[in-house]
Amino acid sequence: MGSAHDRTAAELAARLAAENADSEIIDVLQLFPLRLGSALRCGYRWMILHAPWLYDVIYQVFFIGKRTVGTSPLTALAVPRLRRLVAARSPDEVVSTFHLAAQLTGRLRERGGLPCPSTVLITEFAAHRLWLHRGNDRFLSPNPGNVEEIRARTRRSALQCAPVVRPEFARIVADPKEAAGSVGADPGDRLVLVSGGSWGVGDVIATARILAGSGRYTPLVLCGNNAELSRRLRAAGLGPGLGWRDDVPELMAAAHALVDNGSGLTCHEAFAAGLPVVIHRPIPGHGRAGALAMARAGVSLHTGTASALLEALDLLADERSRKRQADAAFALFSSMPAQAGLISARKGGHSAPR
Known part of the structure; x- marks a missing residue:
């Protein structure tokens, strides 16, 4: 679909x-x-x-x-x-x-x-x-x-x-400062990718507001082909919404985490890139079911409130916690x-x- x-x-x-x-x-x-x-x-x-x-x-x-x-x-x-x-x-x-x-x-x-x-x-x-x-x-x-x-x-x-993902996503090294500059963010920002799938579904604007309002994270929203979502992000002062891009593997390699509201291919790509995944307020149906299954498997975190989302992202700032999460997800590729x-x-x- x-x-x-x-x-x-x-x-x-x-x-x-x-x-x-x-x-x-x-x-x-x-x-x-x-x-x-x-x-x-x-x-x-x-x-x-x-x-x-x-x-x-x-x-x-x-x-x-x-x-x-x-x-x-x-x-x-x-x-x-x-x-x-x-x-x-x-x-x-x-x-x-x-x-x-x-x-x-x-x-x-x-x-x-x-x-x-x-x-x-x-x-x-x-x-x-x-x-x-x-x-x-x-x-x-x-x-x-x-x-x-x-x-x-x-x-x-x-x-x-x-998981079947393109080889470009396999753990690569990228410069966070260079990645920030490529999307118009400040070099010192801690970037968090936010995804609502190729259609930009779910209330990703609310998620972006939580991240921006924390003062600790800079949201980069992957809008897919949803041009209206990109327009609304600009109007809300939440930065440029990113449409289809060729450098998503590099952005993932440089980001602090992926915040997704589904449990599909973008999550699998993040797993391959060694990027920790937090599924926040997943969309109904298969999104919620997949989020729960991933959390049970220990390959991602699952949150439902603003405070829980920020706590999860703060937890990933600890290198041991971050490595444990990323390694558990990357093990799927063995x-x-x-x-x-x-x-x-x-x-x-x-x-x-x-």
Whole structure:
């Protein structure tokens, strides 16, 4: 829906190409007729930006509710196009990096329309029910704490894999003063990256105000493609909102911490960069579930009030606490790389709905 699933698919395809495997990335939303996929994306974006309470209701009822079915009825509409794609390409394996794709491949595999193995690469730290269609052959998860649960719920193979992030984020060294100058901050400022994902969701302005008001931290808000958020930040005197940038790895290497309100790819990138993560007032649904799962795993901190946020950031000023937090998160990358769990890396063919 946002960019995280796309970027994960792109990085996985690049890794497979490095191992001489052919790959093709397919946007699962484009498999739906009558532009229904685009309507789903627009509706979800409107909800998450303007009515997050409604998304929370949907998440509670349809994503994790006890009566939730394993497959969305919508997937039936996309089955014919996926079946034709598979017939035309004869892939050695299909990989899903989005839960709707996982339902679609699981349904098709279960009914004999997908002759090759189907793997689900879970991109979230908390795997809700819609990720776990039993028709798929195996599941890869970055969270070591839910692998056994996935096996029990699906009765399929489940393995832990390292989070899939671009290699540029692997612990690099950057000059905080140079990074501050590149974004118009004072060289002596203690920079804190604030992220609301590629859509700039959640009340990140309130978070920026807390940081700026403390006198100890300078917020740098990653606005993604949300130009309105950037405008509001400037109007509030909270500095320039940063849109898409090529130097995020360098900013992460120079920052004091990342404050996020989700639990997705930006957090995983920070883990790779050795940047401690604080998830503050996470967005409803998968954001809150992921924040709790990450906190339980000890790879991030989770706060809900202004005072708790500042206390967490102050705690990270202690080098031992900072190193303990960063090392726990970076240890996730000692697990098997995702591409190593795919048979097509050895056989040379891939089709990857996301």
